[in-house]
Amino acid sequence: MLDEIRSRIEEEIEKLSHELNVELPDRISKAVELGDLRENAEYKSALERQSFVQARIEHLSQRMSELSRIDVETMPADRVGFGSKVTIFDKELEEEMTFSLVAGDFMDLDGGHVSIASPIGRGLLGARPGEEVTIELPRGPRTYEVRDLVTLPAQLGLAEDGDGKD
Numbered sequence: 058m059l060d061e062i063r064s065r066i067e068e069e070i071e072k073l074s075h076e077l078n079v080e081l082p083d084r085i086s087k088a089v090e091l092g093d094l095r096e097n098a099e100y101k102s103a104l105e106r107q108s109f110v111q112a113r114i115e116h117l118s119q120r121m122s123e124l125s126r127i128d129v130e131t132m133p134a135d136r137v138g139f140g141s142k143v144t145i146f147d148k149e150l151e152e153e154m155t156f157s158l159v160a161g162d163f164m165d166l167d168g169g170h171v172s173i174a175s176p177i178g179r180g181l182l183g184a185r186p187g188e189e190v191t192i193e194l195p196r197g198p199r200t201y202e203v204r205d206l207v208t209l210p211a212q213l214g215l216a217e218d219g220d221g222k223d
Contacts (some may be wrong), residue, residue: 062124062159063121067121069113070114070117070118073110073117076106077110077114081107081110084103084106085104088100088103120160129210129213129215130210130215132208133183134208134215135185136182136183136184136206137158137181137182137183137185137203138158138208138209139159139160140157140158140159140208141158141206142157142206142207142212143155143156143157143181143184143206144203144204144205144206145181145201145202145204146201146202146204147199147200148189148200148201148202149199153204155169156169157171158171158172158173158178158181159172159173160172160173160174176195179192180192180193181201184203185203185206186206187202187203190203
C-alpha cells in the first residue's frame with residue numbers, strides 16, 4: 058500500500074512539474090504577447106494555475122516526507138491502523154463491510170477505502186478483532202464489531218494477520 062501511494066504521488070508530482078516548467082511558461086508567454094496584462098484573462102488564468110500547481114507540488118512533497126517517516130515494522134500487527142484492511146459488522150444494519158484505512162488524499166470509495174481521519178476511521182483505530190466499537194457518526198452513535206483484520210505489516214509479510222488465523 059505504501060509503495061502504491063508513493064507511486065501515485067510521484068506520478069502526480071511528475072505531471073505537475075511538467076505543467077509548471079513547460080506548459081504554463083508557454084501559456085504565460087503567449088498571453089504576454091497579446092498585450093495589456095491588466096485586462097488579459099488568459100494571463101491571469103495561467104498565473105492562478107501556476108500558483109495552484111506550485112501549492113499542490115508542495116503539499117505532495119510534504120506527503121512524501123510524511124510517508125517516508127512511517128515505519129511499518131513498528132506498527133502494531135494486532136490492531137487497526139493506517140493501511141489496515143478491516144471487516145466490520147454494523148449491528149444496527151446487520152451488514153458486513155470490508156475496507157482499507159488510508160490517508161484522505163488517497164481515498165477511493167469505489168476501491169473500498171475509508172479515510173483514517175473520518176469518524177469511522179478514527180473510531181476503529183486501535184481496535185482488535187472481536188472487539189465492539191461504538192462510533193459517533195453525524196446521524197448518531199453506531200456499534201460495529203471488528204470481524205477480521207489484516208494490518209499493513211501483515212500485508213507486507215512482516216507479521217501474522219491480526220486475526221490470529223495466519
